[in-house]
Amino acid sequence: MSQTAARAIASAIQNKAIAELLAEDREIFGVYGEVYDFIFNYYSSNGTTPSARVISSHFKEEDLIPTDVEGDVKYYLSELREEYVKGELDQMIIKIDKFMNSKSSVDILEALSRKTAELSKYVHRAKDVDITDIDLAVERFRAAKEASKAGTVGIPTGIEAWDACVPMGMAPGHNIVLMGYSGKGKSFIADLIIANAYLQGKKILLFSLEMSADEQRQRIYSIIGKGRFFTNDLALGNIEEATLRSWSEDALNTGGKIIVTANDGYSDVTPNIMRSKIEKYRPDLVVLDYLQLAMDNGGTKDMTPRMLNLSREIKQLATAAQIPIITITAVTDDDGKKRNSPPTIAQIAWSKAIEYDADLAVAIHKYDGTNIIELACRKNRRGEMFNMRFEVDLGRGIFTPMMEVPPDED
Numbered sequence: 223m224s225q226t227a228a229r230a231i232a233s234a235i236q237n238k239a240i241a242e243l244l245a246e247d248r249e250i251f252g253v254y255g256e257v258y259d260f261i262f263n264y265y266s267s268n269g270t271t272p273s274a275r276v277i278s279s280h281f282k283e284e285d286l287i288p289t290d291v292e293g294d295v296k297y298y299l300s301e302l303r304e305e306y307v308k309g310e311l312d313q314m315i316i317k318i319d320k321f322m323n324s325k326s327s328v329d330i331l332e333a334l335s336r337k338t339a340e341l342s343k344y345v346h347r348a349k350d351v352d353i354t355d356i357d358l359a360v361e362r363f364r365a366a367k368e369a370s371k372a373g374t375v376g377i378p379t380g381i382e383a384w385d386a387c388v389p390m391g392m393a394p395g396h397n398i399v400l401m402g403y404s405g406k407g408k409s410f411i412a413d414l415i416i417a418n419a420y421l422q423g424k425k426i427l428l429f430s431l432e433m434s435a436d437e438q439r440q441r442i443y444s445i446i447g448k449g450r451f452f453t454n455d456l457a458l459g460n461i462e463e464a465t466l467r468s469w470s471e472d473a474l475n476t477g478g479k480i481i482v483t484a485n486d487g488y489s490d491v492t493p494n495i496m497r498s499k500i501e502k503y504r505p506d507l508v509v510l511d512y513l514q515l516a517m518d519n520g521g522t523k524d525m526t527p528r529m530l531n532l533s534r535e536i537k538q539l540a541t542a543a544q545i546p547i548i549t550i551t552a553v554t555d556d557d558g559k560k561r562n563s564p565p566t567i568a569q570i571a572w573s574k575a576i577e578y579d580a581d582l583a584v585a586i587h588k589y590d591g592t593n594i595i596e597l598a599c600r601k602n603r604r605g606e607m608f609n610m611r612f613e614v615d616l617g618r619g620i621f622t623p624m625m626e627v628p629p630d631e632d
Contacts, residue, residue, distance in 0.1 A: 226305055227254040230298035231261070232274060232291040239295045240271045246299055250306040250344065257281065303344045310341055335494055336521050342494075377507055377546065380418030382623060383610035387602060388582065392419075392507060392546035397537045399580040399601075400550045401570055403561050407588040407595045408550045409511055410614070413438070414621055415548065416480060417445040419507050423477040427505035429491055431515035435482040442480060444619030446473050452617055481505070490517035493535040500543050510536070512550035514571065529573035537579040551576055553585075563587060567600035577601065588614075594624070 231254065234243035244262055251258045260280060264272045272280075274287035291298075314337050318330055376391025385391065392398060402408045409432070416426050420442075430438050440456040450469065455461055481503055483491070491510075500508065510516060518531035540547040553569040555561070564585035570576045577583065583601040588594070593614050599607045611624040 224253050226298060226302045227251045227257075228286070228288055229291050229293065230295060230302050231257060231277075232288045233293055233295040233298050235271055235274055235287070236289075236291060237295055238271065240265055242295050242299065246303075247344075250302050252306070257286070307341050307344050310337070332490075332521060335492060335519060338494060338519075340520070342519075377419050377422065377424055379415045380421070381415070381597070381610070383608045384584070384597065384599075387599065387605040387608040390604060392548070394544035394546065395541045396546040396581045397540050397579055398546060398548045399570070399576060399583040400548060400586055401553050401567070401583060401600070402565060402586040403553060405588075406561070406586060407614075408586045409433070410441070410616055411584075411586050411595065411597065412509055412511060412548060412550055413441045413619075414445055416507075416509060417442050417619075420478040420480050421446065421476055424506040425479045425503065426481070426507045426509065427499060427503055428480065428482045428509045428511065429496060429499075429516075430482050430484045430511050431491060432511060433484070435484045438480075438482050438484075441619065444617075445621075447619065449615070449618045449620045451619075453619065454617065478506075479503075490521075491515075492517050492519050492521075493532070493539050494519050496536075497539055497543065500539075500545065505545065507546055507548070508540075509548045510550065512552065513576070514552050525572050529571075530575040533573060533575040533579045549576075561587075562590070564596055564598040595621075 227250075230251075231243065234240050240261070243258075244265065248255050248258050257277060260277065261272060264270075264276075274289055278284055278286040314334065318334070321330060376388075376393030376396070378385045378391045379388075400408050400412055416428060419426050428438060437457075440453050443456055444451045444453045447469065451461065483499055493516075496508065496510070513529070513532060513536075514525075516532055518528045519535055520531060522528040522531055536547055536549060552571045553565040554571045555569070564587035566585070567577050567583055570583075580601055581603045582599070585598040585600050587596050587598070589596070593616075595612045595614050596609065597611070598609045602608075613622045613624050614620065
């Protein structure tokens with residue numbers, strides 16, 4: 223790795239690409255870390271790049287930086303990152319072998335998850351695109367047009383007011399936040415969207431950290447059944463097997479799937495685990511219920527930085543996997559006011575990053591003593607704001623649209 227680091231530095235000097243060099247983390251330069259520091263400080267103080275001779279002279283080591291390098295700095299930096307990650311993985315394997323008999327499998331897996339999270343930044347690089355390249359633009363617009371004709375740009379929620387204001391649907395890379403007070407209908411609306419996506423033949427991956435797979439099945443069956451089943455009857459087994467099978471032949475043949483990953487209480491769900499499940503099942507839509515029960519890749523204990531990290535990691539996951547992700551999140555009280563209306567976006571709990579990273583944020587609120595759930599759009603990067611209400615029978619999974627209401631001031 224030392225030779226690769228030296229060549230990367232030499233190429234940056236020769237090709238006047240110091241910005242490319244200094245954009246990298248110091249750690250990957252290994253024993254050349256001090257050379258990296260010297261170049262950084264020299265450039266910061268003088269506004270110019272030190273020559274190979276100046277660097278060698280400073281460290282009193284002749285030919286420290288080669289002068290016969292021909293490759294591009296991007297090539298050497300890519301090689302350097304690859305060598306660094308493989309070296310760290312080798313060390314990690316050695317440590318795992320050492321602790322195999324003294325640590326629990328849970329401890330080893332958690333340490334492995336934290337380390338892979340640290341290393342992932344070296345293999346997932348930012349992509350540079352020249353948006354003024356008209357040939358590339360035409361190619362992308364042509365692909366978008368074909369996808370639009372085929373109805374494959376995004377997934378409609380099946381909620382009319384929502385879909386009217388987000389015409390491209392839940393599209394690849396979108397980070398969608400459903401926010402609200404505890405027990406006010408967030409998960410029910412998520413289940414409605416899941417059921418509607420399934421009825422379109424889509425495959426949905428649901429990370430359910432509050433409820434079991436059985437509880438999710440009961441809710442979603444009642445929604446798909448459109449009043450045919452009471453959730454409690456499904457929970458208690460008060461349904462004839464023949465009736466259930468007969469219904470499934472008509473209702474559960476869309477070609478889609480709903481896969482639930484439920485928390486067993488012994489392991490944390492992290493974006494890395496979500497990524498592995500996404501790669502396994504290749505879903506069209508991912509739902510996380512809910513954010514505050516998940517763990518960031520680094521295993522951060524303090525809630526505020528954990529939420530900041532989680533929000534960023536989930537948005538990055540949505541973008542990298544090119545899949546829409548719905549995240550359910552809690553909110554806090556607004557200066558002690560009564561919980562008698564949909565919360566504002568400023569009330570998202572723990573971290574403003576959740577607000578910033580969202581492409582779409584919808585507040586969900588069930589009014590006390592009524593069967594009314596309101597959806598209030600609080601952020602929409604790709605369309606107009608919307609407010610609408612459902613009259614609901616949650617016991618039978620029936621959602622009847624009532625009316626659109628004027629968006630309130632957030």
